[in-house]
Amino acid sequence: MIGRSLRRLARVAGGTVAAAITCVVIAIGGIDGASNGTPSMFAVVMFTAVTLLVIAAVARRLRFVVPSARAQRVSPLMAAAATLSDAELALAMVAGCYTILAATGALDSPLYPLAYAVVAFSVTFQSRGAAWTTLLATLAMETAAWVRLPADVNATLLVAFHIGFFVGAALAHRVFLRGLVIRHRRDHERRVAEHIR
Numbered sequence: 001m002i003g004r005s006l007r008r009l010a011r012v013a014g015g016t017v018a019a020a021i022t023c024v025v026i027a028i029g030g031i032d033g034a035s036n037g038t039p040s041m042f043a044v045v046m047f048t049a050v051t052l053l054v055i056a057a058v059a060r061r062l063r064f065v066v067p068s069a070r071a072q073r074v075s076p077l078m079a080a081a082a083t084l085s086d087a088e089l090a091l092a093m094v095a096g097c098y099t100i101l102a103a104t105g106a107l108d109s110p111l112y113p114l115a116y117a118v119v120a121f122s123v124t125f126q127s128r129g130a131a132w133t134t135l136l137a138t139l140a141m142e143t144a145a146w147v148r149l150p151a152d153v154n155a156t157l158l159v160a161f162h163i164g165f166f167v168g169a170a171l172a173h174r175v176f177l178r179g180l181v182i183r184h185r186r187d188h189e190r191r192v193a194e195h196i197r
Contacts, residue, residue, distance in 0.1 A: 008075075008077060008078075009077060012077050012078070012080075012081050012084055013077070013084050015056065015057060015060055015084075015085075015088040015092075016084045016085075016087050016088040016091065018053060018088075019053060019057060019087075019088050019091035019092045019095060020091055022046075022049065022050060022053055022091070022092075022095040023091055023094055023095050023098075023137055023140075023141070025046065026046070026050075026095055026098050026099065026102070026141065027098075027140060027141050027144035027145075028144065029144075029148050030042065030043075030046055031043045031046045031047070031099060031102045031103075032102065032106070032148065039103075043102075046099070047099055047103070050095050050096055050099045051096070051099075053092050053095060053096070054092045054093065054095070054096040056092075057088050057089045057091075057092035057093075058089065058092075060085065060088065060089075061085055061086070061088070061089045064081075064082070064085045066081070066082055067079075067081050082127065083127055083129045083130065086126045086127045086129065086130030086133075087129060087130050087133045089126070089130065090122050090126060090130040090131075090133045090134040090137070091133060091134075091137055093118045093121075093122070093134070094115075094118060094134060094137040094138055094141065097114055097115045097118050098115070098141050100114060101114070101115065106145065107145055107149075107155065107158050107159065107162070108158075112162065115138060115162075115166070116165055116166065116169045117169075118134065118138070119134055119135055119138055119166050119169045119170050119173075120169045120170070120172075120173045120177075122134035122135070123135070123169070123170045123173040123174050123177075123178060124173045124174075124177045124178050124181060125181070131170070131174075135166065135167075135170050138166050139163060139166060142159050142162050142163050142166070143159075145159065146159040
């Protein structure tokens with residue numbers, strides 16, 4: 001019984017935990033300096049691991065099937081499976097994005113709009129829990145990058161701008177696009193219900 005519960009826990013939450021650990025390693029500076037010349041062996045291993053993590057998270061999300069209502073009533077873990085699957089994808093996207101940013105100049109990377117796009121995508125299309133996970137993970141990554149930097153007014157302003165853009169992207173997509181998506185879903189559900197009658 002305990003073995004089955006542990007396997008279920010690993011299957012449902014294992015990817016989310018792996019993605020969270022990867023984000024923590026990146027946040028504490030595990031791949032810092034990757035854009036300065038030849039990356040260290042650890043940085044190369046991390047790049048490979050993050051690439052595999054993102055591919056696995058996308059594949060797991062595409063194959064995800066919502067557990068039956070009975071399974072969700074019996075197991076709180078199964079009830080949270082959809083949210084955990086979205087959170088896994090969200091954290092994997094954040095880890096992948098910050099890996100790309102580390103390889104292309106860290107805070108000065110010209111690819112920073114990719115991070116804004118990840119937040120906007122998550123807020124628009126993922127569950128509320130995953131959207132919050134994405135936003136909080138990006139804010140934590142920015143704060144961790146700021147803490148690791150030497151005290152500098154320019155770096156502080158740059159991080160503040162990034163945080164402002166993350167919050168702005170999240171709010172804009174929440175207000176405009178997510179509202180549009182929700183309205184379209186309701187219209188679609190109404191039309192399907194009318195056709196069934």
